[in-house]
Amino acid sequence: MGRRLPQPTTESIDLSTVLGALADPVRLEIMRTLYRSGEPQNCTALAKDSGVEVTAPTISHHWKVLRAAGLTTTEVIGRNRIIEIRHADLEERFPGLLQAVLS
Template structure:
């Protein structure tokens, strides 16, 4: 059984919150990694090129999810994350492309 963690509705995604989330170098690197693929990736620390602890990574995932940048799915004991590219683009066209360029 898969469930999705709470996240803002598309119309509730706020520009200031998105920019604050992307303003952290670790979170920006996580978003860049997610942007390279169009499918969910596991949330585990060994899947990303960042030198932080697992609890710190979880904190960054929460910030990104609450900003509306990512969706987190829970399937059993595994969490998967994907970029909400279309949702962010519908609110702020071109923002992700500009930030990730």
């Protein structure tokens, strides 16, 4: 097992912050790709699969914004970062939001 990077608690996930994070077209596309995959993904491979053309520092920034908004969780295992959507937490806070925005 690895270590989880800091993220907001379920209770502190804010709708305007979530929507703000998803307002960026690059973040929206990588979230849609992760949502369609249905399982945790390596962040580097997922960025490539989403078809977005950005530098490594830029994609790292996008992942940080998504995690800080409470949309994703990141587990560090060695040199890999595994990204997962916080489905249960987001469904508890905003029922139906993920499906409406990402599918």
